[in-house]
Amino acid sequence: MSGEKQFISGDEAVALAVKQAKPHVIAAYPITPQTIVVERLADYVEEGELESKYMYVESEHSALSALFGASGVGARTFTATSSQGLLYMAECLHFTSGGRYPIVMMNANRSLALPWSIFGDQRDSLSQRDAGWIQLYVENVQEAYDSIFHAYRIAEDPRVMTPVMVNLDGFILTHTYELLETLPQEQADAFIPYADYANCIKFDEENPMNIAITGGPLLNMEFRFQQQRAMNDALKVIEETDKAFGELTGRTYGGGLVEAYRCEDAEVVLLSLGSLCGTIHVVVDEYRKAGKKVGLLKLRSFRPFPVDKVAEALSGARAVGVVEKDISFGYEGAVYSEVNSALIKKGLCPLTRNYVGGLGGRNFSKEDICGMFDDLLEGAPADSVQFVNLRGDIDYGNEC
Amino acid sequence: MAMNAKTIPNEEMFYGHKACGGCGGSLTVRLAMKVLGKKSIGVYPPNCMSTVGFIYPHMCYFGNATTAPFAASGAVMSGLRAGADALGHEDWHVYCMAGDGGTADIGIQALSGAIDRNDRVIYICYDNEAYMNTGIQKSGLTPTGTRTTNTPAGSNIHGAIQPKKRIFEIVAAHGIPYAATASVGYPEDYLRKLEKAAACPGTSFIHVLAPCPTGWQAPSEITIELAKEAVDTGMWFLAEYENGQYHLNKNPKEFASIEAYLKKQGRFSHMVQADFDELAAQRDEQWGRMRAEWCD
Numbered sequence: 001m002s003g004e005k006q007f008i009s010g011d012e013a014v015a016l017a018v019k020q021a022k023p024h025v026i027a028a029y030p031i032t033p034q035t036i037v038v039e040r041l042a043d044y045v046e047e048g049e050l051e052s053k054y055m056y057v058e059s060e061h062s063a064l065s066a067l068f069g070a071s072g073v074g075a076r077t078f079t080a081t082s083s084q085g086l087l088y089m090a091e092c093l094h095f096t097s098g099g100r101y102p103i104v105m106m107n108a109n110r111s112l113a114l115p116w117s118i119f120g121d122q123r124d125s126l127s128q129r130d131a132g133w134i135q136l137y138v139e140n141v142q143e144a145y146d147s148i149f150h151a152y153r154i155a156e157d158p159r160v161m162t163p164v165m166v167n168l169d170g171f172i173l174t175h176t177y178e179l180l181e182t183l184p185q186e187q188a189d190a191f192i193p194y195a196d197y198a199n200c201i202k203f204d205e206e207n208p209m210n211i212a213i214t215g216g217p218l219l220n221m222e223f224r225f226q227q228q229r230a231m232n233d234a235l236k237v238i239e240e241t242d243k244a245f246g247e248l249t250g251r252t253y254g255g256g257l258v259e260a261y262r263c264e265d266a267e268v269v270l271l272s273l274g275s276l277c278g279t280i281h282v283v284v285d286e287y288r289k290a291g292k293k294v295g296l297l298k299l300r301s302f303r304p305f306p307v308d309k310v311a312e313a314l315s316g317a318r319a320v321g322v323v324e325k326d327i328s329f330g331y332e333g334a335v336y337s338e339v340n341s342a343l344i345k346k347g348l349c350p351l352t353r354n355y356v357g358g359l360g361g362r363n364f365s366k367e368d369i370c371g372m373f374d375d376l377l378e379g380a381p382a383d384s385v386q387f388v389n390l391r392g393d394i395d396y397g398n399e400c
Numbered sequence: 401m402a403m404n405a406k407t408i409p410n411e412e413m414f415y416g417h418k419a420c421g422g423c424g425g426s427l428t429v430r431l432a433m434k435v436l437g438k439k440s441i442g443v444y445p446p447n448c449m450s451t452v453g454f455i456y457p458h459m460c461y462f463g464n465a466t467t468a469p470f471a472a473s474g475a476v477m478s479g480l481r482a483g484a485d486a487l488g489h490e491d492w493h494v495y496c497m498a499g500d501g502g503t504a505d506i507g508i509q510a511l512s513g514a515i516d517r518n519d520r521v522i523y524i525c526y527d528n529e530a531y532m533n534t535g536i537q538k539s540g541l542t543p544t545g546t547r548t549t550n551t552p553a554g555s556n557i558h559g560a561i562q563p564k565k566r567i568f569e570i571v572a573a574h575g576i577p578y579a580a581t582a583s584v585g586y587p588e589d590y591l592r593k594l595e596k597a598a599a600c601p602g603t604s605f606i607h608v609l610a611p612c613p614t615g616w617q618a619p620s621e622i623t624i625e626l627a628k629e630a631v632d633t634g635m636w637f638l639a640e641y642e643n644g645q646y647h648l649n650k651n652p653k654e655f656a657s658i659e660a661y662l663k664k665q666g667r668f669s670h671m672v673q674a675d676f677d678e679l680a681a682q683r684d685e686q687w688g689r690m691r692a693e694w695c696d
Contacts, residue, residue, distance in 0.1 A: 024486035025479065053482035057475060058513030065472030065510065069479025072466050073441070075486050077479075091469055201464045203489045205438040212466040213456035 003182035010173040013141045013180050014106045015040035017148035019050045020188040024075035027055040027066035032118045033170040034082040034108040060085035064092035071101035072211055074200040083110035083124045096163050097132025099212045100199055102155035103163040110170040111360045119361020120170035121325035126334045134164040134234055135302040137273040141178035144168050152192040153241045159233045169275040187248055231304045238301055257306035259298040260313040266295030268376040269314055272323040273299040276364055283369040294373050305338055311346035319351040319376040325358035332385045357388030403591045409434050417453040417460040422620025424610030425449055427584045428526040429497055435594040436493045438463055441480050443496035445473045448533045473498040474510035477521040493598055495522035500541035501531045504567045515574040518602040528612035536615045540565040545675050546667050553670040563682055568607050572641040577602040579641040583609040585627025589638055609636045617666025632656040634683045646694035
């Protein structure tokens with residue numbers, strides 16, 4: 001059984017999936033380019049299509065704090081944010097992951113101030129790498145929609161019990177209309193049945209619970225150990241989830257963790273995440289037609305980081321370029337560090353290069369991707385970190 | 401149904417904790433839980449109450465409870481309320497025990513948001529007039545002239561320079577269904593207000609004064625005495641706001657001596673006559689306004 005088709009934007013697709021996931025509580029605060037999600041959800045509640053308690057809150061900090069409360073009594077929850085809003089939630093990200101609350105959040109990837117910008121890059125979510133959330137990055141509208149169902153199933157799995165952030169590139173994906181195949185409601189219900197979870201207040205007068213506790217030096221590390229173990233277990237659960245969803249819909253995402261495209265015999269592979277993978281995909285096909293052995297490795301799960309899958313896909317490559325909309329100032333792109341670490345762990349030492357671009361909404365064109373493949377095929381640029389598409393008409397002053 | 405010394409339940413729901421002797425804050429919790437009972441969920445943001453009773457596995461709240469991000473008591477309560485209602489538990493109380501800083505400073509935004517949504521939650525602010533948990537620093541509810549560890553009373557800083565924020569009035573200005581002030585020195589008044597808050601169909605707020613022997617540098621056995629005197633001197637007041645109207649519950653014809661009240665507390669030991677006079681002038685101005693505007 002397949003669902004209906006709709007021509008729909010990324011934000012609207014997420015809202016539709018959330019409606020079908022039937023969270024008990026939704027709390028969110030508006031921020032461009034996420035706002036459409038919370039507007040649509042309010043419409044669904046108003047029109048009686050969704051029975052959620054819909055909370056308008058006065059900040060992102062309160063949005064996630066409210067879900068911390070709602071999830072604390074076992075409710076299924078949803079929020080959405082972006083950029084500064086995600087950073088404003090930062091301490092609550094840790095509260096909710098440490099408390100093992102299976103919250104699902106959509107993040108519209110957007111640049112961080114300063115300079116202020118509403119346009120897309122991935123510095124917001126990547127900077128929250130260590131917040132203990134599972135982070136998925138999606139490529140297109142269909143994957144955004146499907147990943148909301150994945151997210152609830154992964155988050156609420158008793159082996160995981162960890163919040164999940166589904167990341168969509170701001171505007172490029174949130175505001176782009178594509179054809180979407182929807183999931184019939186009965187399939188959605190069956191794929192993510194709501195099950196009360198163990199670690200929450202049970203409304204039992206005689207057996208009260210104190211949750212979200214303080215843990216001193218005697219026990220704190222043991223909670224952290226369990227958090228790490230759950231994150232590692234999530235690798236398997238993400239794969240199981242992709243498989244199960246594939247059996248239901250025919251749509252899979254490379255096994256859930258990474259999607260390798262024409263990597264088997266590739267000499268040069270570009271690794272990226274999010275919507276840019278669509279552009280790289282097209283270029284790979286063109287280069288393959290011209291007889292050039294290139295491939296694409298799409299990183300879908302940034303946390304947990306799929307070391308084995310990344311290394312496996314890159315094991316035959318002579319050169320690897322990591323293309324990301326992020327920079328950790330004073331070093332390199334955050335994803336690049338992770339990929340290098342994974343390669344070294346597995347004893348692989350291809351040439352690696354980091355292409356940083358798309359910051360603050362700067363476009364990545366097909367030509368940019370061609371340039372990267374050409375560089376890597378021909379011997380690679382000298383600097384390990386390249387700023388792609390940097391303007392040449394600006395006086396940057398002298399280096400010290 | 402008014403709860404009083406005769407009818408108050410014997411069962412304790414907050415004990416075994418590590419609060420200092422004479423802790424006013426722990427009394428505000430103990431009494432609140434006797435009114436709100438077992439069908440309640442408490443929110444305890446970082447403060448002395450969560451510190452003395454919420455360190456696993458030494459748990460001292462015999463009702464359901466959770467900690468919360470410091471700034472977020474109001475929002476966490478709202479989320480608990482929404483979750484409880486969605487799961488069919490509308491008859492459970494949701495309350496918080498936030499301190500003066502957790503309410504009037506870092507938590508004021510989330511408090512404002514909860515009132516703005518009129519969520520059915522009970523916000524209790526226990527006010528010991530400084531950040532006591534971190535070692536006595538000035539909050540927005542620290543009285544003028546108080547010596548704290550970040551407002552030394554010397555020739556440069558002069559102690560806390562501003563009067564207490566009028567948080568009761570700030571809350572009332574939201575158009576909240578029910579707000580009240582209280583003092584652990586007048587427990588029956590506090591119990592009555594807790595009962596009103598518990599019956600309130602929307603957001604309710606109780607601001608209860610709770611002396612801290614450690615932070616106030618006063619003997620632990622005079623906590624109740626100080627909590628009464630604060631009201632009797634006019635340094636604190638017992639009032640309610642409901643149906644859009646303020647009401648003074650206690651309007652002394654004559655105030656007890658401010659100087660005697662202040663001199664019992666080490667935090668005011670640097671004060672001279674001019675300081676006593678300034679505080680008395682502040683009090684008179686505030687009471688002049690309250691009497692003019694809040695009395696029928």
